[in-house]
Structures are given as C-alpha cells and as structure tokens.
Amino acid sequence: METPPSSAESRRTVLLFASLRDRAGSPSIEVSLPEGSSVADLRRAITAAAPHLAEGLASSRIAIDQEFREDSDTVSGDGEIAVIPPVSGG
Amino acid sequence: MGDPARILVGLTDEPITGDRLQRETGDPGCGALVTFLGTVRDEHHGRAVERLDYSAYPAMAEREMRKIAEEIVERWEARVVVILHRTGTLGIGEVSVGIGLSFPHRRESFEALRHAIDTFKESVPIWKREHFTDGEAVWVEGS
Numbered sequence: 001m002e003t004p005p006s007s008a009e010s011r012r013t014v015l016l017f018a019s020l021r022d023r024a025g026s027p028s029i030e031v032s033l034p035e036g037s038s039v040a041d042l043r044r045a046i047t048a049a050a051p052h053l054a055e056g057l058a059s060s061r062i063a064i065d066q067e068f069r070e071d072s073d074t075v076s077g078d079g080e081i082a083v084i085p086p087v088s089g090g
Numbered sequence: 091m092g093d094p095a096r097i098l099v100g101l102t103d104e105p106i107t108g109d110r111l112q113r114e115t116g117d118p119g120c121g122a123l124v125t126f127l128g129t130v131r132d133e134h135h136g137r138a139v140e141r142l143d144y145s146a147y148p149a150m151a152e153r154e155m156r157k158i159a160e161e162i163v164e165r166w167e168a169r170v171v172v173i174l175h176r177t178g179t180l181g182i183g184e185v186s187v188g189i190g191l192s193f194p195h196r197r198e199s200f201e202a203l204r205h206a207i208d209t210f211k212e213s214v215p216i217w218k219r220e221h222f223t224d225g226e227a228v229w230v231e232g233s
Binding site: 015022068088 | 128144145146147149150151153175186187207210211212213214215216217218219229230231232233
C-alpha cells in the first residue's frame with residue numbers, strides 16, 4: 001500500500017550558524033520531513049535539500065528546541081531544529 | 091543564610107571587565123571569589139590576528155550557560171555564578187568570556203572554575219570568526 005507522499009510530510013525550517021550559514025547564504029533552509037523521522041533521517045533530508053552542506057553537517061551536532069540530540073532520537077513535530085557546528089566560544 | 095544561590099548568565103555587547111565581574115559576583119557571605127577572563131589573542135597558529143567576530147545561537151547559548159551554572163551550584167555549592175560572553179566584534183586583548191564564582195571558602199573554587207570554562211568551550215553554541223591582518227577571515231569550528 002502506498003500512501004500519498006505529501007500527507008505525512010511537513011516543511012521544516014532548519015537554523016544554520018557559522019560556516020554553514022555562510023555556505024548556504026542564508027540563516028536557515030527548508031527541508032521536507034516525514035512525521036516520526038529520526039535525527040539521522042533529518043540529516044539525510046538536509047543533505048538532500050542542500051548537498052553543499054553535507055561536509056559541515058557531518059561534523060555538526062543537531063539541536064531540537066535548544067537541546068543537543070542523538071541520531072536515534074525522534075524529531076518532535078514542532079521543535080526548533082538547528083545544526084550546531086563545533087563551537088568555538090570562550 | 092539559606093537563600094538560594096544567585097545565577098547570572100548571558101550574552102552581552104558591553105565590555106566585560108574584572109571590575110564588572112567582581113561587582114556582579116560579590117556576596118557578603120562568601121570569602122572566596124574566583125574569576126576567569128578569556129581574552130582575544132593576537133595570533134592563531136602563528137598567524138597574526140587583527141580582530142574576532144563572535145556570533146551565537148542566543149536562546150541555546152543562554153540555556154547551556156545556565157546548565158553549567160546550575161551544575162556549579164549543585165556540585166560545588168557556589169553561592170553566586172556569573173557567566174558572560176561577548177558578541178560582535180572584539181579587538182586584541184578584549185575580554186570575550188568572563189566567569190565569576192563566589193564560595194564561602196576557597197577550597198572548591200578552583201576546580202569549579204576550571205570545570206565551568208572547560209564545559210563552556212564544549213557545549214555553548216558560540217562561534218568566532220578570525221580576521222587576520224592579511225585580510226582573510228575564517229570561522230573557527232572546534233577549539
């Protein structure tokens with residue numbers, strides 16, 4: 001049984017910082033993400049939407065609602081998504 | 091006595107100085123006040139630096155700074171924790187980060203201070219862009 005691809009997908013905004021923001025030329029990008037996706041799925045969706053960010057993404061952590069998440073975690077339906085490159089404050 | 095610890099964390103575009111930190115961190119019930127000031131160095135791997143720009147993910151940076159402060163209170167029983175970080179453009183010698191901790195006694199203060207700055211450098215989403223004297227600029231990611 002095939003389900004219509006659009007029914008359970010939503011457009012999500014992904015916040016970008018530092019070199020990724022420069023590379024994208026924008027403070028955020030939009031990705032299409034099925035409901036119930038994991039952080040690993042999110043990473044694949046970002047790479048599909050913006051292949052030129054793949055390299056920086058690989059060394060970055062993902063935060064949802066301002067908390068670091070693991071690849072196996074689920075992306076909540078309305079959480080704020082951000083890609084966090086290795087930090088250099090201090 | 092018995093009051094909850096005082097925590098002040100945040101990003102600031104005003105200069106951070108030792109005086110400001112001492113003023114914010116001072117507590118009449120404490121006999122030890124330790125501070126750490128991180129300053130802008132004039133070179134990186136032998137290359138001359140002219141200035142730095144700091145940029146942050148503000149909401150998350152403040153959350154992570156607060157987590158560090160709460161841990162310092164919980165593990166080392168600090169009475170006051172102040173953690174401030176500059177954003178924007180900083181020249182050589184300016185203070186980028188200031189941490190001030192007050193304790194009733196000095197014994198625990200040094201270990202707590204080291205833990206605070208070490209954790210800060212791993213977890214707080216702030217990034218620096220180095221502008222070299224030759225005109226090039228690069229994001230520093232990781233330390």
